[in-house]
Amino acid sequence: MSTPETYPSETPIRSAPVARDACGMALATELLGDRWTLLILREAFYGVSRFDDLRADLIIPRGILSTRLKALVGAGLLVKTPYRQGRDRVRYAYQLSPMGQDLALTLIALMQWGERHLQTGPSPVRLTDRRTGQTLQIALVTPDGQAVPAEQVDFQIV
Amino acid sequence: MSTPETYPSETPIRSAPVARDACGMALATELLGDRWTLLILREAFYGVSRFDDLRADLIIPRGILSTRLKALVGAGLLVKTPYRQGRDRVRYAYQLSPMGQDLALTLIALMQWGERHLQTGPSPVRLTDRRTGQTLQIALVTPDGQAVPAEQVDFQIV
DNA sequence: TTATCTAAGTTCAAAATAAAGACTCAGGAG
DNA sequence: CTCCTGAGTCTTTATTTTGAACTTAGATAA
Numbered sequence: 001m002s003t004p005e006t007y008p009s010e011t012p013i014r015s016a017p018v019a020r021d022a023c024g025m026a027l028a029t030e031l032l033g034d035r036w037t038l039l040i041l042r043e044a045f046y047g048v049s050r051f052d053d054l055r056a057d058l059i060i061p062r063g064i065l066s067t068r069l070k071a072l073v074g075a076g077l078l079v080k081t082p083y084r085q086g087r088d089r090v091r092y093a094y095q096l097s098p099m100g101q102d103l104a105l106t107l108i109a110l111m112q113w114g115e116r117h118l119q120t121g122p123s124p125v126r127l128t129d130r131r132t133g134q135t136l137q138i139a140l141v142t143p144d145g146q147a148v149p150a151e152q153v154d155f156q157i158v
Numbered sequence: 159m160s161t162p163e164t165y166p167s168e169t170p171i172r173s174a175p176v177a178r179d180a181c182g183m184a185l186a187t188e189l190l191g192d193r194w195t196l197l198i199l200r201e202a203f204y205g206v207s208r209f210d211d212l213r214a215d216l217i218i219p220r221g222i223l224s225t226r227l228k229a230l231v232g233a234g235l236l237v238k239t240p241y242r243q244g245r246d247r248v249r250y251a252y253q254l255s256p257m258g259q260d261l262a263l264t265l266i267a268l269m270q271w272g273e274r275h276l277q278t279g280p281s282p283v284r285l286t287d288r289r290t291g292q293t294l295q296i297a298l299v300t301p302d303g304q305a306v307p308a309e310q311v312d313f314q315i316v
Numbered sequence: 317t318t319a320t321c322t323a324a325g326t327t328c329a330a331a332a333t334a335a336a337g338a339c340t341c342a343g344g345a346g
Numbered sequence: 347c348t349c350c351t352g353a354g355t356c357t358t359t360a361t362t363t364t365g366a367a368c369t370t371a372g373a374t375a376a
Contacts, residue, residue, distance in 0.1 A: 012208060014211045015215050016204040016206055017204055018283060023269065024270065024273035025196070025268050025269035026272075027272045027276040028272035029196045029200075033193050033195075034193060035192060038191055039178075039184060039187055042174070042181070042183055042184065047171035048172070051354075052353070056173070061336065062336095062353085062355085063354090063355075064334065064335075065354095066354065089351095091353085092353075093170070102271060102274065105267050105297070106264065107183055108267075109267040110187070111181065113182070113186055113261055114183055115182035118186060118189070123182060124176055124316050125315060126314040126315070127298065127311060127312070128311075128314070129306050129310060132300065134301055135301065136299060138298060139263070139296075139298075139299040140263070140296060140297075141294060141295055141296075141299060141303075141305045142294060145297065147303030150262075153286075153287070153288065153294060155284075155285060156284040156285075209324050213324095219365065221326075221365090222362090222364080223325095224325060246372095247322090247371075249324085250323090
């Protein structure tokens with residue numbers, strides 16, 4: 001992506017050129033920006049779906065988990081479905097809705113950034129092309145699926 | 159990405175297959191997961207770099223901003239550089255370090271998701287290929303820069 | 317020289333949130 | 347009939363946020 005010209009420039013930018021309400025990222029942050037929500041979604045991606053499993057895995061207070069799950073269901077990222085295993089009584093599964101699944105690329109981007117900058121050891125997660133086995137990376141691509149290098153990306157506000 | 163098989167399955171996943179300490183995303187969340195940090199980084203991407211500009215733009219309490227900036231500088235995402243405009247006295251600019259700039263793809267992924275699912279109106283942000291003018295999207299690509307469709311992505315834990 | 321202004325903070329009381337743990341409730345098992 | 351378990355709620359106690367006032371260091375003005 002085109003790096004902003006070296007700052008300190010003569011005229012610093014005093015205010016973001018995009019209002020918070022008009023910025024998808026700011027809206028997303030309102031929903032996802034807290035200590036637990038992204039971790040809950042991470043669990044959902046791994047397939048952990050039951051209240052007590054989430055609680056035990058994350059070591060999150062029950063009350064907070066309850067609140068967050070309600071918020072995520074309310075926002076349409078998770079769906080709460082009753083189900084029954086064998087002759088067990090009815091249980092509930094919190095699963096990603098299509099909207100939640102669509103967060104996959106964001107979480108992968110975050111994961112790859114974390115691996116590059118925060119993680120010391122190697123990552124146990126492998127993202128590969130099923131056909132060729134090649135390792136995959138997050139990138140910006142043209143509509144026909146060709147990656148564009150950062151220097152060639154133009155970022156504009158209209 | 160390969161959708162997990164329809165759940166409720168016979169054997170629900172009880173625990174995430176990747177420990178929190180070994181997951182880049184979980185580590186990243188520890189650093190970025192709060193109401194303000196991502197918004198501060200958004201400002202930094204737009205080029206807003208001074209304490210009072212950030213404060214006015216985000217309407218964030220001074221104390222919180224101070225704490226967050228220290229954390230981001232400490233973590234290496236922002237660099238605090240003194241600078242001087244004309245004959246003004248010395249001021250400080252909080253700017254993205256290379257590590258911070260490397261979060262661009264993550265923030266763009268988040269932005270595009272927010273635009274798809276949360277935003278009602280059209281987005282004022284245009285991400286295009288400087289050469290061809292084509293609109294760009296976040297995707298997973300092979301090392302030679304070819305996008306791989308979700309169904310063809312293999313997600314494995316080793 | 318003294319006063320004033322401004323960017324960039326710090327400090328402190330009050331309000332909101334989160335954490336920890338006890339309690340509830342329903343259905344199935346012993 | 348009693349115990350167990352998953353899935354919560356409730357209550358009390360810590361921790362964070364907020365909002366507002368105060369501080370500091372140069373630059374400018376009177």
